[in-house]
Structure formats: structure tokens, C-alpha cells
Amino acid sequence: xxxxxxxxxxxxxxxxxxxxxxxxxxxxxxxxxxxxxxxxxxxxxxxxxxxxxxxxxxxxxxxxxxxxxxxxxxxxxxxxxxxxxxxxxxxxxxxxxxxxxxxxxxxxxxxxxxxxxxxxxxxxxxxxxxxxxxxxxxxxxxxxxxxxxxxxxxxxxxxxxxxxxxxxxxxxxxxxxxxxxxxxxxxxxxxxxxxxxxxxxxxxxxxxxxxxxxxxxxxxxxxxxxxxxxxxxxxxxxxxxxxxxxxxxxxxxxxxxxxxxxxxxxxxxxxxxxxxxxxxxxxxxxxxxxxxxxxxxxxxxxxxxxxxxxxxxxxxxxxxxxxxxxxxxxxxxxxxxxxxxxxxxxxxxxxxxxxxxxxxxxxxxxxxxxxxxxxxxxxxxxxxxxxxxxxxxxxxxxx
Amino acid sequence: xxxxxxxxxxxxxxxxxxxxxxxxxxxxxxxxxxxxxxxxxxxxxxxxxxxxxxxxxxxxxxxxxxxxxxxxxxxxxxxxxxxxxxxxxxxxxxxxxxxxxxxxxxxxxxxxxxxxxxxxxxxxxxxxxxxxxxxxxxxxxxxxxxxxxxxxxxxxxxxxxxxxxxxxxxxxxxxxxxxxxxxxxxxxxxxxxxxxxxxxxxxxxxxxxxxxxxxxxxxxxxxxxxxxxxxxxxxxxxxxxxxxxxxxxxxxxxxxxxxxxxxxxxxxxxxxxxxxxxxxxxxxxxxxxxxxxxxxxxxxxxxxxxxxxxxxxxxxxxxxxxxxxxxxxxxxxxxxxxxxxxxxxxxxxxxxxxxxxxxxxxxxxxxxxxxxxxxxxxxxxxxxxxxxxxxxxxxxxxx
Numbered sequence: 001x002x003x004x005x006x007x008x009x010x011x012x013x014x015x016x017x018x019x020x021x022x023x024x025x026x027x028x029x030x031x032x033x034x035x036x037x038x039x040x041x042x043x044x045x046x047x048x049x050x051x052x053x054x055x056x057x058x059x060x061x062x063x064x065x066x067x068x069x070x071x072x073x074x075x076x077x078x079x080x081x082x083x084x085x086x087x088x089x090x091x092x093x094x095x096x097x098x099x100x101x102x103x104x105x106x107x108x109x110x111x112x113x114x115x116x117x118x119x120x121x122x123x124x125x126x127x128x129x130x131x132x133x134x135x136x137x138x139x140x141x142x143x144x145x146x147x148x149x150x151x152x153x154x155x156x157x158x159x160x161x162x163x164x165x166x167x168x169x170x171x172x173x174x175x176x177x178x179x180x181x182x183x184x185x186x187x188x189x190x191x192x193x194x195x196x197x198x199x200x201x202x203x204x205x206x207x208x209x210x211x212x213x214x215x216x217x218x219x220x221x222x223x224x225x226x227x228x229x230x231x232x233x234x235x236x237x238x239x240x241x242x243x244x245x246x247x248x249x250x251x252x253x254x255x256x257x258x259x260x261x262x263x264x265x266x267x268x269x270x271x272x273x274x275x276x277x278x279x280x281x282x283x284x285x286x287x288x289x290x291x292x293x294x295x296x297x298x299x300x301x302x303x304x305x306x307x308x309x310x311x312x313x314x315x316x317x318x319x320x321x322x323x324x325x326x327x328x329x330x331x332x333x334x335x336x337x338x339x340x341x342x343x344x345x346x347x348x349x350x351x352x353x354x355x356x357x358x359x360x361x362x363x364x365x366x367x368x369x370x371x372x373x374x375x376x377x378x379x380x381x382x383x384x385x386x387x388x389x390x391x392x393x394x395x396x397x398x399x
Numbered sequence: 400x401x402x403x404x405x406x407x408x409x410x411x412x413x414x415x416x417x418x419x420x421x422x423x424x425x426x427x428x429x430x431x432x433x434x435x436x437x438x439x440x441x442x443x444x445x446x447x448x449x450x451x452x453x454x455x456x457x458x459x460x461x462x463x464x465x466x467x468x469x470x471x472x473x474x475x476x477x478x479x480x481x482x483x484x485x486x487x488x489x490x491x492x493x494x495x496x497x498x499x500x501x502x503x504x505x506x507x508x509x510x511x512x513x514x515x516x517x518x519x520x521x522x523x524x525x526x527x528x529x530x531x532x533x534x535x536x537x538x539x540x541x542x543x544x545x546x547x548x549x550x551x552x553x554x555x556x557x558x559x560x561x562x563x564x565x566x567x568x569x570x571x572x573x574x575x576x577x578x579x580x581x582x583x584x585x586x587x588x589x590x591x592x593x594x595x596x597x598x599x600x601x602x603x604x605x606x607x608x609x610x611x612x613x614x615x616x617x618x619x620x621x622x623x624x625x626x627x628x629x630x631x632x633x634x635x636x637x638x639x640x641x642x643x644x645x646x647x648x649x650x651x652x653x654x655x656x657x658x659x660x661x662x663x664x665x666x667x668x669x670x671x672x673x674x675x676x677x678x679x680x681x682x683x684x685x686x687x688x689x690x691x692x693x694x695x696x697x698x699x700x701x702x703x704x705x706x707x708x709x710x711x712x713x714x715x716x717x718x719x720x721x722x723x724x725x726x727x728x729x730x731x732x733x734x735x736x737x738x739x740x741x742x743x744x745x746x747x748x749x750x751x752x753x754x755x756x757x758x759x760x761x762x763x764x765x766x767x768x769x770x771x772x773x774x775x776x777x778x779x780x781x782x783x784x785x786x787x788x789x790x791x792x793x794x795x796x797x798x
Contacts, residue, residue, distance in 0.1 A: 200651035252599035267439035
């Protein structure tokens with residue numbers, strides 16, 4: 001992609017890190033006052049969505065790309081929110097000028113989903129009907145609810161269509177749902193390291209994570225804020241467990257092997273192996289930046305996602321309405337959403353007569369690979385994105 | 400094996416369940432008053448081992464078989480401890496008259512390992528130096544310590560040698576250790592669904608289980624008995640997590656799929672999918688029959704097992720002293736100790752010039768397969784055991 005000269009100047013972005021960073025970005029907030037009916041039967045009377053944008057919308061309004069985040073992600077996908085920020089957004093490796101999702105060409109939008117804990121309306125927000133935080137009373141939201149809310153954000157931004165909707169893992173599920181719920185509003189669907197639905201094993205891991213949180217005495221039925229506590233232990237365990245499923249056995253072997261932290265066995269229950277140290281760090285640091293009720297909601301959205309269910313468990317029928325072109329990507333060592341799960345999607349799309357490209361990327365990084373700068377993966381993504389020619393796309397344009 | 404006529408009458412065994420049950424068995428206790436030096440540097444001044452036997456020792460004392468149990472196993476491997484007991488011992492499918500480990504031919508011994516919670520000296524036992532339960536002060540025991548204690552039990556029983564030592568999972572690690580520590584005392588080594596050492600991922604799962612227990616506020620640093628509590632939540636989570644790793648993804652799909660318990664989604668955090676119900680049941684029922692401190696010890700014994708470590712990480716060198724014949728068995732869908740881990744053992748044994756048979760059993764039951772009556776698996780085990788001819792073995796005999 002480096003040979004593609006930027007066509008549009010990047011505004012509002014100071015290049016603090018490198019020539020390929022979107023630089024400093026400021027989150028924005030969209031307020032929605034029309035109630036949103038949810039799958040669970042309840043509705044949200046009003047809600048806010050916090051989002052970031054990178055690059056510039058073209059005059060035709062046809063170069064917009066939506067990024068959907070995964071379980072613990074948020075709206076801060078690229079660049080830096082402050083000069084002092086040490087780490088860029090969670091997908092900075094792929095989003096920026098000259099990067100696979102090239103902000104010199106595309107106007108990129110990423111939001112924090114409903115039920116999130118990074119600024120969008122979620123369990124930490126005030127329930128207008130009680131003037132207290134929602135906490136555990138926040139309604140259970142589904143992938144379809146998220147996509148509904150994202151569609152409203154699209155309209156709020158004055159867009160009628162996305163040149164592409166892109167997401168990995170739970171984000172990939174949102175992409176699939178977009179192609180089904182709003183087939184005319186998505187030209188290209190990029191579904192990375194996803195699955196058409198969770199397996200029983202996936203649900204089982206989620207259930208252990210939920211039980212870790214819910215049975216923590218400091219959870220207080222989800223009203224830990226009112227109790228002045230935090231279910232630290234439960235959320236830590238949930239995150240430790242999550243991390244095991246994000247890495248492959250190979251990746252763990254390469255990263256930690258059986259290396260001992262102190263060089264020798266100490267015959268006790270303190271950290272001994274490097275992998276224990278890594279997991280405890282991942283677990284404890286997560287507690288300070290994530291809300292337990294949100295974590296529960298995200299795992300439920302994962303469990304419930306199953307677009308084929310309403311179509312007699314026939315994924316082909318479920319995907320029949322889609323009009324988008326698809327890129328499906330999987331990673332060989334991903335055992336959370338293994339390549340065979342992506343192939344289920346590809347097979348159903350082909351059976352439904354859709355245009356699909358599929359790349360199975362050789363990688364030993366497990367599920368986490370989707371966030372990494374793996375050269376072949378990024379070349380595939382960059383190549384696909386470079387071929388998106390919005391001038392040729394039908395129906396593009398400002399609302 | 401059904402064509403092999405029983406040579407020896409089974410004594411002390413009433414056939415309550417079927418013609419192939421060892422019937423009613425009574426656990427016995429061996430007291431050892433000579434201190435046992437442990438790998439951790441401490442020693443146990445005195446200890447008890449509880450064990451069961453099935454079948455009858457022959458006059459030459461050459462038909463004895465030792466069964467080594469896995470993480471949550473115990474001495475009660477076959478038959479019933481009472482007429483009212485509903486479930487037989489944990490490996491009843493394989494041990495009994497006419498079964499693969501044929502009690503018509505073999506005198507079978509199974510013990511509860513040191514540190515256990517089913518009668519052998521462990522954290523629930525009284526520390527003679529304090530007159531209080533050991534609790535968390537029970538020393539960390541290793542697979543080598545267990546084998547040392549098992550060797551003393553062998554001598555206590557008047558035996559100089561086992562016709563075979565047999566174990567699955569952590570039990571298989573004990574078999575490997577037997578072949579290294581006491582090469583002359585073991586004629587046949589049957590290593591099922593094991594690994595020469597844990598992978599980083601295996602250790603990671605153990606670490607999450609340990610953290611679940613240790614961070615439970617009712618753990619009280621392991622002194623829950625004194626505090627009048629039980630770390631129920633932590634032990635439940637540990638067991639739920641364990642169960643995920645015992646089953647394959649395929650087995651879970653076959654067993655539960657995405658079946659909903661109430662037939663429909665309820666948009667809440669109660670049990671929704673059958674797999675959640677199964678895991679919660681497995682978790683909560685375990686709490687009533689297992690001790691948390693013992694669980695911690697067992698996971699540490701797993702983590703530490705690595706006989707090649709002292710031999711420059713060369714498993715061939717570690718296994719060089721072995722004199723036994725080996726049968727190594729793995730199961731295709733076992734992802735806890737996958738077939739590739741068994742093949743590491745087989746390759747090292749072959750490189751060391753040992754006699755090895757290897758069977759990779761097609762099964763979708765995951766790690767749990769080693770406990771199941773899978774016809775081909777049981778035929779392999781029965782065939783191997785039937786070929787053991789103690790009359791031809793050197794050095795067999797009563798001590």
C-alpha cells in the first residue's frame with residue numbers, strides 16, 4: 001500500500017508516533033434520544049455512543065469504513081488520545097496512512113458498543129428512570145442490537161452506506177450481522193477470526209468466566225459500585241482464562257516455554273513459571289480498566305449470536321440477503337475460532353452465491369493474531385482494501 | 400479377554416453389580432513410620448496410605464499390578480465399597496474379572512497418593528508436630544515423591560516387583576517415573592493419555608484453577624477448616640475449568656451442542672445452555688467430595704513433572720535407565736495431552752532402545768476417553784495385559 005499516495009490531507013491528526021500514525025485523535029459522542037428496541041424485549045430510552053474517526057470523508061460520502069470491536073475493545077482503535085499516551089489504539093497496526101486500512105483513502109469510524117464501559121451508554125451510565133447507574137439492570141444486548149445502534153450512528157454521521165465494515169472475533173460477528181440486517185448499507189464485509197456461532201466449548205469458557213465474576217463476594221449481584229467494592233478477583237480470573245484462549249499452545253510455548261521466573265522451582269504457590277506471571281499481570285491490570293457488568297454482557301452477546309438459528313440452522317439462508325463482497329480471514333493456530341469455523345462461513349456464502357475471498361493465514365499466535373502485524377495477513381487486508389473503488393460502487397453517497 | 404478362564408478365585412469380593420465386577424471391596428490402610436524425604440527438602444515423619452486390592456496375589460508374588468490415579472482420583476478404582484454404593488470405582492470399566500486389567504489373573508493395587516484427601520496422609524490429616532491439620536502446611540509433593548511412597552507400599556505388601564504399573568493422565572506420569580526411579584521393580588509400563596511434561600498452556604490452566612481457589616475469600620490462606628469455611632466458589636471454578644479441558648470440542652458438541660435448557664433464550668445470567676448446567680453441576684458436586692488444598696497440591700505435582708529437565712532436557716537420556724516394556728496410548732481428540740505428547744514419549748523410548756507399543760485411539764471424547772469403555776482401546780489394553788506372562792519374567796518373586 002505504500003505506493004498509494006495520500007489523496008486527502010488528514011485533519012485533526014498530529015503525527016506523534018511515526019509517519020504511519022493517525023496521530024492525536026479526540027473521541028466524540030453522539031446522543032440518541034429515540035428509544036432503541038432491543039432483542040431482549042426491553043428498550044433504551046436514550047443512549048450515547050462514543051466514537052473516533054480517522055481520515056477524512058470524501059465529498060460523495062462514499063469512503064467510510066466502520067470498525068467493530070471485540071470483547072474487550074473500544075472506540076480507540078488507532079492513534080493516541082494524548083501526547084502522553086504510551087500505547088496507541090488497539091488496532092493501530094492496521095489503521096493509519098499507508099496501513100492496510102489506509103486513512104489516506106478511507107474515513108474510518110470506530111465506536112464503543114452499547115453496554116460498553118468506555119463512554120458509550122452501559123452499566124456504568126445513569127439510568128434516567130432511576131437516576132442511579134444501571135449496573136446489573138442494564139439490558140442484555142445482542143450483536144443485532146449493536147448493529148442496529150451502529151446503523152443509527154451511520155445515519156447520525158450523514159452516511160447512507162459503508163464502503164466496508166470490518167471486525168475481528170466478536171467484531172467479525174457484527175460484520176456478518178451488518179450484511180444480513182442492512183444489506184444495502186455495506187459494500188464490503190471483512191470478517192476476521194470469527195465464527196457463525198459459538199461452540200459448546202466457547203460457551204463453556206464464557207460460563208466459567210461469568211461464574212468467576214458472579215460468585216465473587218464483592219460482585220454484590222452487580223451492584224458493586226453502590227457497595228463501594230469491585231469484583232476484582234472474578235474479573236481477574238475471567239481475563240486470565242480469556243488470555244489462555246487467545247493464545248495458541250504453540251504461542252505460549254514460544255513465549256514462555258516452561259521457563260521459571262526465579263530460575264528454579266520454589267515448591268510453593270507464588271509465581272514460578274513465566275506464564276503464570278504473564279497471566280496474573282494480564283488479569284490484574286484488566287481489572288483497572290474494565291467493568292465487570294460489561295464483561296458479562298459481552299460474553300452473553302457472544303453466546304447468543306447465531307444468525308442461522310432463525311433460518312432452521314441454515315447459515316446459507318441466513319446470509320442470503322447479503323449484498324456485500326466478503327473477505328474472510330482465519331489463522332491456522334486459532335483454536336478459539338479455528339479456521340474450520342471461518343470455512344463454515346465461506347461455504348455458506350458460496351452456497352448463497354456471494355462473492356467471497358478467503359485467506360487462511362499461517363500463524364502460531366492463536367486468536368490474538370488478528371490484532372498483530374503479520375506481513376502476509378496485512379498484505380491480504382491491504383490488497384483487499386486497495387481494490388475497493390467507491391467511485392464504481394452503486395448507491396454510495398451522503399444521506 | 401473373555402476366553403481367558405479365571406485361574407484364581409476372587410476372594411473378599413461379592414459380585415453386586417455384574418459378572419464382571421470385583422464386587423464389594425474394603426479399603427485398607429498402611430502406616431509408615433520411617434520418615435519420607437521429599438523433593439521440596441522437607442520430610443514427612445510418618446504417614447498413612449489407603450489402598451484397595453482386587454484379585455489375588457499368586458504364590459510367586461509375580462502377578463501384582465499397580466494402578467496410579469490422576470488429579471482427582473483415589474484408591475477406589477473398581478467395585479463397590481458398600482452394597483448401597485451406586486457408582487463403582489473410577490476405573491471399573493477396565494478392572495475386573497474378564498476386563499482388560501483382569502482380576503482373574505492379576506492382583507491389582509490402587510492407592511490414594513500422598514497429599515490426597517481420601518484417607519492417605521494429606522492436608523486434612525493431623526500434623527504430629529502441631530496436633531492440628533496440616534492444611535496449607537502440607538509439603539508440596541512431586542510425582543517422584545509419590546512413586547517413592549508407592550515403592551514403600553510395594554515393599555509393605557511383600558512385593559519386589561510389579562508385573563505392570565498402569566496409569567492415565569497424571570497417573571501416566573507416575574508410570575514413567577516408576578520406570579526411571581525403580582527400573583528393576585516394574586516389568587511393564589502402561590502410560591495412557593499422558594505427557595512427558597506440561598506445556599505452558601497446561602500450566603496456565605492449572606494457574607487459573609489455583610488462583611480461583613487461592614483468591615476465594617473463604618480460602619483463608621488454606622486454613623479454611625480452622626475458619627469453619629470452605630473455598631466452595633474457587634474449587635467449583637477450578638473443577639468447571641478442568642472439565643472443559645477433559646472434554647474435546649467435538650465431545651461437547653455431541654453432548655450439548657447449543658441446546659438451551661429451557662428451550663429458549665431468557666436474556667439473563669441463569670443457566671441457559673445445557674453445557675452451562677453440566678459444568679455448574681460438575682463444579683458444585685466436586686466441592687462436597689474434594690479438598691481444596693489437595694487440589695492445589697495435585698496441580699503443582701503436574702506442573703513440576705519433567706523428568707528430562709535433569710538430563711539437559713533430553714527425554715531419551717531420562718528414560719535410559721528404564722527396563723520395562725512400554726505400552727503408550729493416546730486419544731485423537733485429547734487436547735489436554737494430545738497424541739503428539741505421547742509420541743514424544745514413544746520417540747524418546749525408541750531412541751533409548753526400549754520396547755514400546757503405541758496405540759493412538761480414534762475417539763471424540765477428549766482427555767476423558769482414558770476412563771471410558773472404548774472397544775478398540777480396551778481391546779488394546781486387554782491384549783497387552785494378556786500377553787504379560789509373569790512365569791517368563793526375570794526377577795519376579797516375593798521380597
